[in-house]
Amino acid sequence: MTAPGRAQHGAPVRATLDKAAAENFPVAPFFVPRAWRRGLMAVYGYARLVDDIGDGDLTPGGADARLLGVEGxxxxxxxxxxxxxxxDLARVFATTGPGPA
Structure with missing residues (x-):
């Protein structure tokens, strides 16, 4: 799991977000204000990760699983x-509190 207050970046994260380029999603950020784009990509990344887990389509090597604390x-x-x-998501919300009201 990710340490509180520390986001994990690198190959697994980049591989998940790079999948947006193969879909219609890359067009969406151009239609929303620049200030919202980072948040929109975070939502996309979460949805993409959940979908990839469900489809069994994670990056090879188990790096995603290790980031979630799952081994072997x-x-x-x-x-x-x-x-x-x-x-992990419950832990994040427990340590950061609810989002903007």
């Missing part, structure tokens, strides 16, 4: 990965 043979178990993502 459990790294191929979709339900384990979704549970780990849910727990």
């Amino acid at each position: 043979s459990a790294a191929d178990d979709r339900l384990t990965l979704l549970d780990a993502l849910e727990a």
Whole structure:
């Protein structure tokens, strides 16, 4: 899992967001104000990660699973990965509080 207050960046994150280029999504940021684009890409990245876990289409090597704290043979178990993502998301909201009102 990600340490509180520290986002993990690198190959797994970039690989997930790079998938936007192969879809119609890259057009969307041009239709929203610049100030919203980073948040929109964060929502896209979350949705893409959930979809990739569900489809069993994560980047090879298990880096995504390790970022979620899942090791070994459990790294191929979709339900384990979704549970780990849910727990990580709950931890993030518990430490940062709700978003803007």
